Amino acid sequence: KLSRRLQSIADRVTHGSRIADIGSDHALLPVYLVQSGKCPSAIAGELNKGPWQAAVKGVAEAGLRHAIDVRHGDGMSVLQAGEADTVTIAGMGGSLMSMILETGWLEGKLAGVQELVLQPNVGEDIVRRWLVERGYALQHETIMEEDGRIYEVLHAAVLAEADAHNESLYDPSFLPLHFTEQEGKELLYAMGPLLLREPSEWLIRKWELELEKLGRICGQMSQSDTPEAREKEAAFRREMSAIREVLGCLP
Ligand code: SAM
Known part of the structure; x- marks a missing residue:
């Protein structure tokens, strides 16, 4: 088996x-x-x-x-x-x-x-x-x-x-959100255009875990004071809010 x-x-x-x-x-x-x-x-x-x-x-x-x-x-x-x-x-x-x-x-x-x-x-x-x-x-x-x-x-x-x-x-207008065309496309590539159309509990779980992981990384980064760390943290936080927004609007 x-x-x-x-x-x-x-x-x-x-x-x-x-x-x-x-x-x-x-x-x-x-x-x-x-x-x-x-x-x-x-x-x-x-x-x-x-x-x-x-x-x-x-x-x-x-x-x-x-x-x-x-x-x-x-x-x-x-x-x-x-x-x-x-x-x-x-x-x-x-x-x-x-x-x-x-x-x-x-x-x-x-x-x-x-x-x-x-x-x-x-x-x-x-x-x-x-x-x-x-x-x-x-x-x-x-x-x-x-x-x-x-x-x-x-x-x-x-x-x-x-x-x-x-x-x-991969038409990002499928996500009724205020992302740019490019950001919307990236999210579809990352999360799966077909998975998003019929979201299962495992899809939600996967991205909740990803949010937790990104949150931990941001927590660690906020302890460092370099401009690079600030920039990276800001990018991760943007990614996190994009993921949250997608999860919030799933059918
Ligand atoms: N496909 C099986 C599965 O899904 O259960 C085995 C996965 S195993 C983790 C990955 C396998 O890919 C290893 O056996 C490794 O030797 C092989 N592999 C890695 N790079 C490869 C390559 N360039 N060409 C062929 N096999 C490769």
Whole structure:
């Protein structure tokens, strides 16, 4: 049985697609997807030797060596164009994830890939911005909790009218507030345009925790008297009031 976090990722994968799971560690996700019959085949990519060996072992123990190819290498360098319909990347920071995606994109590895299922641990805004820049349409966002941590799963697809789709998705006038266009967009990237349209208890909880964290940082900064600290504190306080304003106006 998969963990709740991995299950939320598996749930977004389109039935019948060949997946490539990058940074697969024990290959739990590809093993589940092939075992359950959702995916006919999979590629598990790993950069580091230990996790790569764990993936090889996991696949062998599941008796799935004929269907899951475990490959050793950096990001999407393990992938040939046209080999996968779905790319999943989970359990790493958003900046590393978007670097992997960008390199893969530049090297043409994403040609033919129809969907991306991404679970950044932090820096979700960076991933959403990358998806918009490269013309992927955000289709679905999940937010859930596991073992006291809150996780987001972003599902993006190739769509002919992706730019128009994203344009209306990230339209800041959806937030009926007095932010500038730019500030509104930043908030949508950070908080998730789809999550905000149907706010769950976990979305609220995540941003309440973020407010607490920012409050603690501001408290520490107010003890320092340098102009830089003052400026940073003021920026954090602006961010906090923006978050409070968004939370206060959710449907
Ligand atoms: N995807 C699994 C999950 O969500 O449970 C494993 C997450 S684990 C925390 C992150 C994995 O990414 C590690 O096994 C690490 O070795 C791998 N990794 C980090 N950078 C990578 C890269 N550039 N290319 C491939 N794998 C990478």
